[in-house]
Amino acid sequence: MTRYVMSIDLRRCVGCQTCTAACKGANATPPGVQWRRVLDVETGEFPDVQRIFLPGACMHCATPPCEEVCPTRATTQRADGVVNINYHLCIGCANCVMACPFDARTIVHKTHFSYGDQPLPSESIRFDPERVAVSMKCNFCKDRIDEAAATGLTPGIHPEVTPACVNSCISGAMEFGDLDDPESNVSRLLRETQHYRMHEELGTEPGVYYIWNQS
Amino acid sequence: MKNRAKRIADLVAPRQQRNWDGRAASNFIAGGAGGSLLLFAALVGLEADATRTAILLGLVLIGGGLTCVWFEIGRPWRALNVYRHFATSWMTREAVVALAVFAAGGGAFLTVWQPLVVLAGIMGLAFLYSQARILSANKGIPTWRHPRSVPLMVATGLAEGAGFLACVASMSSSLISIWILAGLIALIAGRAVFWKSYLGGLTADGAPDAALKVLGGIDSRFVVFGHVLPALALVAVLAGMPGRAGLIFVAGLMVVATGWFLKFTLIRRAAFTQGLAIVHSPVRGRGAGGAAAKPGWTAMIGFKA
Numbered sequence A: 001m002t003r004y005v006m007s008i009d010l011r012r013c014v015g016c017q018t019c020t021a022a023c024k025g026a027n028a029t030p031p032g033v034q035w036r037r038v039l040d041v042e043t044g045e046f047p048d049v050q051r052i053f054l055p056g057a058c059m060h061c062a063t064p065p066c067e068e069v070c071p072t073r074a075t076t077q078r079a080d081g082v083v084n085i086n087y088h089l090c091i092g093c094a095n096c097v098m099a100c101p102f103d104a105r106t107i108v109h110k111t112h113f114s115y116g117d118q119p120l121p122s123e124s125i126r127f128d129p130e131r132v133a134v135s136m137k138c139n140f141c142k143d144r145i146d147e148a149a150a151t152g153l154t155p156g157i158h159p160e161v162t163p164a165c166v167n168s169c170i171s172g173a174m175e176f177g178d179l180d181d182p183e184s185n186v187s188r189l190l191r192e193t194q195h196y197r198m199h200e201e202l203g204t205e206p207g208v209y210y211i212w213n214q215s
Numbered sequence B: 001m002k003n004r005a006k007r008i009a010d011l012v013a014p015r016q017q018r019n020w021d022g023r024a025a026s027n028f029i030a031g032g033a034g035g036s037l038l039l040f041a042a043l044v045g046l047e048a049d050a051t052r053t054a055i056l057l058g059l060v061l062i063g064g065g066l067t068c069v070w071f072e073i074g075r076p077w078r079a080l081n082v083y084r085h086f087a088t089s090w091m092t093r094e095a096v097v098a099l100a101v102f103a104a105g106g107g108a109f110l111t112v113w114q115p116l117v118v119l120a121g122i123m124g125l126a127f128l129y130s131q132a133r134i135l136s137a138n139k140g141i142p143t144w145r146h147p148r149s150v151p152l153m154v155a156t157g158l159a160e161g162a163g164f165l166a167c168v169a170s171m172s173s174s175l176i177s178i179w180i181l182a183g184l185i186a187l188i189a190g191r192a193v194f195w196k197s198y199l200g201g202l203t204a205d206g207a208p209d210a211a212l213k214v215l216g217g218i219d220s221r222f223v224v225f226g227h228v229l230p231a232l233a234l235v236a237v238l239a240g241m242p243g244r245a246g247l248i249f250v251a252g253l254m255v256v257a258t259g260w261f262l263k264f265t266l267i268r269r270a271a272f273t274q275g276l277a278i279v280h281s282p283v284r285g286r287g288a289g290g291a292a293a294k295p296g297w298t299a300m301i302g303f304k305a
Helices: A018-027 A065-069 A095-099 A121-126 A142-151 A164-168 A185-192 B002-012 B022-044 B048-072 B076-084 B090-111 B114-136 B149-170 B178-205 B209-238 B244-269
Strands: A004-009 A037-045 A048-056 A075-077 A083-085 A174-178 A193-196 A208-214
Touching: A004 A185, A018 A037, A018 A164, A037 B002, A065 A075, A065 A095, A164 A174, A174 A185, A185 A193, A185 A208, B022 B048, B022 B090, B022 B114, B022 B149, B022 B244, B048 B076, B048 B090, B048 B114, B048 B149, B076 B090, B090 B114, B114 B149, B149 B178, B149 B244, B178 B209, B178 B244, B209 B244
Parallel strands: A004 A208
Antiparallel strands: A004 A174, A037 A048, A075 A083, A193 A208
């Protein structure tokens, strides 16, 4: 079996938002929509404070609540763990948006572009009307992952078949790979470090691990 | 810079959901009351005309709520796709039950044949329950996913249906039996118990501070206008006070109006997202990790720091 997950080393992230920009470039998301974002969080009380950069997106949960509530089967979980949306089936009811504890889903009801109603040439090439008024979110760049089967390349190792955000990370904070493969980058990192998954108490078993210290 | 900082903070802390507006809320507001009204129309056994009126009102409420939702969804012409996931989606189940409600309710309205009236009542109850489960399945909204939200939604739906029935029955004094009044008082008391239980559970188990503030803010108004005053009016009727039809009508109306107020508050005003959390701050260099953080939450129960 294959279970694609991501690890994010909070010690390494510098909050540069390159992953956010790379995601926008790779997936042509509309203005104001970020499938991958980096939040700037301050913790503690003065003078004992700390600034943390927290990259977030769809967690591709093992038991995704969005998939459970979706009335149309537009949201499904693939055999490799990627949670995907079929835009042709989605009715834009927003039930999945409410079910997601990670605020990872967005619905844009009206078409708008970077500079008003008219698209830039680059936007008009990549504009997908099927993504208007339906739910959308990070899909781990599934088209790239799917190329792995044809090319024999390994997601997480070869950039051609690795999510754009991971490829772009300037500090090497993000890793991607198969959790069921003990020799994958992610499996090795998780063995060597202390990590957590967000909102584990909700039982969704997120597929994104936040590394915070060495073992 | 100020605006940018505000936007980032908004994403970290719980924020009021904006995807389900008044149209979605209307489905829960009207649909729950309508389903419950069908149930009580079957249970109480009114005269044929009054039964027809109650059934018609129940169907109009359910149909009106569903129509509001249809206007809200992003792709309304694909609405029939809603029937594709009966296995786990309570929204699909609600849609399936709605078909049964209209089939049985339509037949019951035309014939007032008791088995059909009873079937419509059962389907009405199933519709109300489905709506309660739709809310509780949404793990992203802490005030909805709390296990006590289901009994609260069912309790307020039942009270609203009974309140509507009392209004219908008050049109004809011969229809008002002591059992209807006693039943309505019991449902009012039940809703008060479930409300307090829900609020207590939410406070104990943890919810976004902003949501607790909203719900705490309506507590006294909801209890007084939705429970104390209607119950006093009904007790006065039982005690033989003159103007019983008017008192029953007003009491029923207050139960319905406050139930709708509660549902609107739950679905729009108190529906804050989970927000994000940092369970462990990163350990950088020689320093130690900082404090855990869950912005917008005071209660940290269930939070593994």
